[in-house]
Amino acid sequence: MELTIGREEDLRAYSMHIGGSQVVSERRMDSLDPYTGKVWATVPSGTASDVDRAVAAARAAFDEGPWGRMTATERARCLRRLGDIIARDAEELARCECRDNGKLYREMLGQWRYIPEFFYYYAGMADKLQGDVIPSDRPNFFIYTRREPIGVVGAITPWNSPGLLLTFKLAPGLAAGCTFVVKPSEHTPVSTLELAERVAEAGIPDGVFNVVTGDGTLGAALVNHPGLDKIAFTGATETGKRIAAAAAANLTRVSLELGGKSPNVVFADADLDLAANGAIAGIFGASGQTCMAGSRLLVEDSVHDELLERIASRTREIRLGDPLHPDTEMGPVANEPQHRKVLDYIEVARRDGARIVHGGAAAEGLGGYFVQPTILADVTNDMRIAREEVFGPILSVMKFSGEEEAIRIANDTRFGLAAAVWTENVHRAHRVAHRLRAGTVWINAYRVVSFAAPFGGFKESGLGRENGMDSIREYTETKSVYVELNAQPRDPFQLG
Structure with a gap:
């Protein structure tokens, strides 16, 4: 169409x-x-x-x-x-x-x-x-x-x-x-x-x-x-x-x-293609301007590098441009103050020791309020970029080792709007979903709402x-x- x-x-x-x-x-x-x-x-x-x-x-x-x-x-x-x-x-x-x-x-x-x-x-x-x-x-x-x-x-x-x-x-x-x-x-x-x-x-x-x-x-x-x-x-x-x-x-x-600072938790047994797609949809959909944005990506250490590369590879292909055009995948942020805020947070993350895997700057040559889709690695949960809501296209990637550490990091936030669990183990999926302190938890999915399901x-x-x-x-x-x-x-x- x-x-x-x-x-x-x-x-x-x-x-x-x-x-x-x-x-x-x-x-x-x-x-x-x-x-x-x-x-x-x-x-x-x-x-x-x-x-x-x-x-x-x-x-x-x-x-x-x-x-x-x-x-x-x-x-x-x-x-x-x-x-x-x-x-x-x-x-x-x-x-x-x-x-x-x-x-x-x-x-x-x-x-x-x-x-x-x-x-x-x-x-x-x-x-x-x-x-x-x-x-x-x-x-x-x-x-x-x-x-x-x-x-x-x-x-x-x-x-x-x-x-x-x-x-x-x-x-x-x-x-x-x-x-x-x-x-x-x-x-x-x-x-x-x-x-x-x-x-x-x-x-x-x-x-x-x-x-x-x-x-x-x-x-x-x-x-x-x-x-x-x-x-x-x-x-x-x-x-x-x-x-x-x-x-x-x-x-x-x-x-x-x-607001939210929602964790997207990926275990080693997850379908990594689906998890990569969910991570991209969770943070770069709507240019990251959703309260439920999956801004914290928690990845089990044994698959961290592989998943990070899959996400980075797809992110490099994201088409920025006119939001009215059918081929555009990411438009600008909504206004000048938000544009400035997002760029400021990237600089804060850089100073705190985060490594920029992709993006990290304004997108030049497009006019308007564009920010490159940005992936940050080597993020720890005590950094400002992991603690404060940005409302922009910035993905913070963190490692964890084992289920208990994943739950601890995921819940270590003043927010509790949404979360996701990626695993092929049905017992773990429900076990972790029950322990995450969030109003909405997706299993092997992200950013889905329904008129029939409570949200908050x-x-x-x-x-x-x-x-x-x-x-x-x-x-x-x-x-x-x-x-x-x-x-x-x-x-x-x-x-x-």
């Missing part, structure tokens, strides 16, 4: 979406195409007053609007329509996201073609959020529970996969009956604004889905807003900690999907879970209802 899409030269101008209206602002922000380094779209630079209006619109839609009065079955119909509309427009949405963050068009297209499945899945779950009948210890009471929507959600999304990572929040939240105020990254706001138009087309009432755009000060105004019932955030761990602290002031519920982290990789049945519970509260069966007065000063 031909995936090449041309770049139109017309500058796109977008508005915020608040309460069903398009809201303009005198202050504007530019969205740069990371491949060309040129402005391709502009969006409003919102203010705290815009956040106030958006939260008020979401509150009215929840408390007084038709969304709050809809049955779960009616909400499910809206979600299915939204899924159909996204499927219809997947190519345009993917193209916008590619222009915003520089990721491969074919990857973005694959994501947007998969996103409807999330809405179909949660549409099927919307009318199955049933409570329980509680066996009562008091014969004069009938007790049951209800699962009710948590209320107004403030969602803050990152720049690496804004559409997919918003969907992780939006699909279960809408199914539960919540309303949203979304603040996308200032680097990648366009696909979220495009999605807002399609949410309205799906018949979801005004005020249910609001989008405000701006920099970090706007995000701070949102997370500090007392009108929110929940904050759902995906992004850096340090930012997540600040959000949790701000939310605590208002006792706002939070779910945080944060241990330790400093976050709080709560996205996707699966666990996720919809994050957007509900449990209410207990006691029904008195005997219409007789009882002692008003005695509990029960």
Whole structure:
């Protein structure tokens, strides 16, 4: 299939979406195409007053609007329509996201073609959020529970996969009956604004889905807003900690999907071709800009050199270039600050004693924010490059001897988002998977997600879970209802 899409030269101008209206602002922000380094779209630079209006619109839609009065079955119909509309427009949405963050068009297209499945899945779950009948210890009471929507959600999304990572929040939240105020990254706001138009087309009432755009000060105004019932955030761990602290002031519920330093553990009995492919996909896919990136490759010492050469040989062939071109395998990083950060980490690793096997510099002659896919050997787990999340195409390779050392090194991190085990020994595969402290563990695979499987982290990789049945519970509260069966007065000063 031909995936090449041309770049139109017309500058796109977008508005915020608040309460069903398009809201303009005198202050504007530019969205740069990371491949060309040129402005391709502009969006409003919102203010705290815009956040106030958006939260008020979401509150009215929840408390007084038709969304709050809809049955779960009616909400499910809206979600299915939204899924159909996204499927219809997947190519345009993917193209916008590619222009915003520089990721491969074919990857973005694959994501947007998969996103409807999330809405179909949660549409099927919307009318199955049933409570329980509680066996009562008091014969004069009938007790049951209800699962009710948590209320107004403030969602803050990152720049690496804004559409997919918003969907992780939006699909279960809408199914539960919540309303949203979304603040996308200032680097990648366009696909979220495009999605807002399609949410309205799906018949979801005004005020249910609001989008405000701006920099970090706007995000701070949102997370500090007392009108929110929940904050759902995906992004850096340090930012997540600040959000949790701000939310605590208002006792706002939070779910945080944060950073990772995920270990890819390869034992000597693994299929090395598959392991090499998995290591490359885990760190150079999406230019390393995924929270689940397999940035630490742990290799049993007896096969270390052989696997390293296989990975290096394939890495030398990676085609960098225009992310809209079908032959491109790795595009630029998403923005100038990230480009500078990745290059700085390479220098830190070099000074700490890591050996550069491949890459180690900016990719010249391509324009935009390109970094060569970089492989570092002789890395030890106490180096900064092995401790801190980089969010770029840098693979740190370490040796281990035996299963116990592999598990010790893998778990020796403040993060716990993802991990992988490569082995042909089925007993070892499950044994090691059980001992790895990570929210997702792949066996002989890497970088796979599903709408049906919970995703989230241990330790400093976050709080709560996205996707699966666990996720919809994050957007509900449990209410207990006691029904008195005997219409007789009882002692008003005695509990029960």
